[in-house]
Amino acid sequence: MWGLDFREIVTISMVLFAVIDIVGTIPIIVDLRQKFGHIESEKASLAAGSIMITFLFAGEEFLKLIGTDVYSFAVAGSFVLFFLALEMILGIKIYKEEANTSASIVPLAFPLIAGAGTMTTLLSLRSQYASINIVIAIFLNVILVYGVLKSSAKIEKFLGKNGLGVIRKTFGVVLLAIAVKLFASNVKALF
Template sequence: MNFTLGNMLSISFTLFAVIDAMGSIPLFISIKRKSGGELDVKRIIFFSGLIMIAFLFLGSQILKMLGVDVKSFAVAGSIVLFLFGFEMISGHEVFKGDGDKRLGAIVPIAFPLIAGSATLTTIISFKAIYSELEILGGILINLIFAYLVLTSLKWFEKMLGPGGINAVRKFFGVILIAIAVKMFGENIDVFSASFNK
């Protein structure tokens, strides 16, 4: 696959919606307060990137060991994205965390808020469509954005307010559902091929 800027921007926007750093600002603020008012932002971003990049390059090998092809995983990923978008719009919790506060700010923010199950599913699903270089570029762009969000929590808290944050979250929920439908349609042929054998 050839690298194109358009593909990298498409990947970046999709990950932007999935990671939903804007929608997670209330959680970030709450965790920051529980951590004494300070977050080790660089370490959080480092671990988030480590998880996503490791899954980008090793995810396919893991799937092969399990006997699952990338397109099948992409279809499953599209379903996860749809449910995640539904969660963002409706406010009903679909994906539940373990709620363990003893692990500190790195674990709840780096994983699962930034590099969570939906993000990792999206990354491996992209490999059926895009090149690894394009996906890597999209990951790096989102890590930079997440860093900017985490270092600007006080500003966001003052400027957006609860209503603004909620509106942004619902908007990206709709976008995410549309992306999920598109991804499902582009990869569902794997089942059609198996039925026609």
């Protein structure tokens, strides 16, 4: 009915969870809270969800406007995911961010939650999954993001530095496997 597929929703949710890496960004969230005071969890979550859904539906038209297709974007996205996974697994920083000026929308909603990796992933997923399942997975992830933002201090205290490191590396390996799968399934369409 309407293309709903529970397995797809779970798969997409896990992919987005790994790419968004909200648990791995808890140290950044804590740092932002110390620098800027209170973070508006509702505002950040709604902004990130809006950005993701807008890009899911308008991103392909944008690509047509600049003269490329979803398959090319998906292959390029697989490289972005590959490097994000390497950052997570190896604990290195490949992408350097600009200085922060506010906390709730920039840099929290964009680019930390709904950044380039997330947008690339959404278009890559759109080439393989039904849009309704992706939208549901986005909503599930936004709810999770909201919960993590609201309780980030408690989560950090509970998991500790080592626990956060293990979770980050585990999702890095999952993301690496997803990057390889996206590359393999989309590169054929280019030739």
